[in-house]
Amino acid sequence: MNTELAIDVRGLSKRFGTRTVVDAISIQVRRGEICGFLGPNGSGKTTTIRMLCGLLEPDAGEGRCLGLDLRRDARRIKRRVGYMTQRFGLYEDLSIEENLDFVARVYGMAQRREAVDGALERLGLAGRRTQLAGSLSGGWKQRLALAACMLHQPELLLLDEPTAGVDPKARRDFWQQIHSLAAEGLTVLVSTHYMDEAERCHRLAYISYGRLLAAGTAAEVVAAAGLRTWTLRGEHLADAVALLAHDERWMAVPFGGSVHVSARAGEDFAAWLDGAAPGHRWTVEPIATGLEDVFISLTQHAQDPLA
Numbered sequence: 001m002n003t004e005l006a007i008d009v010r011g012l013s014k015r016f017g018t019r020t021v022v023d024a025i026s027i028q029v030r031r032g033e034i035c036g037f038l039g040p041n042g043s044g045k046t047t048t049i050r051m052l053c054g055l056l057e058p059d060a061g062e063g064r065c066l067g068l069d070l071r072r073d074a075r076r077i078k079r080r081v082g083y084m085t086q087r088f089g090l091y092e093d094l095s096i097e098e099n100l101d102f103v104a105r106v107y108g109m110a111q112r113r114e115a116v117d118g119a120l121e122r123l124g125l126a127g128r129r130t131q132l133a134g135s136l137s138g139g140w141k142q143r144l145a146l147a148a149c150m151l152h153q154p155e156l157l158l159l160d161e162p163t164a165g166v167d168p169k170a171r172r173d174f175w176q177q178i179h180s181l182a183a184e185g186l187t188v189l190v191s192t193h194y195m196d197e198a199e200r201c202h203r204l205a206y207i208s209y210g211r212l213l214a215a216g217t218a219a220e221v222v223a224a225a226g227l228r229t230w231t232l233r234g235e236h237l238a239d240a241v242a243l244l245a246h247d248e249r250w251m252a253v254p255f256g257g258s259v260h261v262s263a264r265a266g267e268d269f270a271a272w273l274d275g276a277a278p279g280h281r282w283t284v285e286p287i288a289t290g291l292e293d294v295f296i297s298l299t300q301h302a303q304d305p306l307a
């Protein structure tokens with residue numbers, strides 16, 4: 001058993017009816033690491049997270065969370081994991097402090113006062129303890145939700161899209177918080193659709209249609225994708241996009257006033273464009289492939305098993 005790994009699962013699968021929504025996923029996350037969990041809507045992230053924290057029994061697969069067996073020790077795992085769901089049930093007419101106290105009561109925590117004070121302090125909420133949750137901005141609500149799932153001092157945090165709909169400043173503060181918790185030794189698995197957040201993670205796992213398509217550091221994921229990317233600029237870019245849409249080698253994504261075009265390594269977009277539109281006045285420049293280019297490409301090439 002590798003005690004350095006907070007999450008070490010292999011072949012996790014889950015079916016709902018006849019549909020396999022998580023298909024033989026293996027994930028390893030070291031203690032103190034922040035792992036970003038990415039994938040399109042409905043790709044199986046929440047279902048995987050629920051299996052990891054012992055809330056949902058896998059149909060297949062095995063492994064350990066915090067050194068405990070996923071199947072045998074599901075109850076013990078639950079006690080040592082903090083799970084922040086997409087819909088945290090805040091009581092809007094209770095203060096920050098009362099919300100936390102309520103959660104502590106629900107979990108039957110022994111030293112409630114200390115736990116609530118500790119969470120308020122740790123997450124920078126002490127100065128607002130008496131503020132009604134209903135009057136908090138989105139960013140502070142997220143922070144309160146994080147405080148609530150930290151009350152029992154978990155060793156592993158599973159965060160399901162914690163910053164959805166939160167403004168950039170609040171998202172940045174939230175990530176600073178996550179990084180300082182990780183620096184204290186907490187392990188974090190966090191699902192997100194934001195690329196800037198993906199870049200802030202130590203490692204990434206990307207799933208589509210329930211299958212793990214990429215894993216590793218951002219640099220490893222980009223390198224493994226084996227893509228080349230160019231930026232295309234000029235007038236009437238829509239005409240260029242319409243032209244290259246006829247050739248499935250090219251993947252075009254608008255980026256402000258330019259278009260990113262990606263293709264498998266070995267392809268030469270500039271040469272192709274010169275042949276397809278002789279005398280064109282667009283400019284083509286090679287650029288570094290980004291995570292977003294990789295994820296869009298992975299998603300476009302992934303096959304829906306039901307399609």
Ligand SMILES: Nc1ncnc2c1ncn2[C@@H]1O[C@H](COP(=O)(O)OP(=O)(O)OP(=O)(O)O)[C@@H](O)[C@H]1O
Pocket residue numbers: 016021039040041042043044045046047048
């Ligand atoms: N209890 C359930 N019964 C039947 N189908 C379910 C159940 N829970 C989830 N699903 C289906 O499983 C698939 C994966 O859902 P899941 O919520 O895990 O995806 P996700 O990647 O978290 O999506 P999102 O990014 O939108 O949150 C979806 O098609 C969903 O409709």
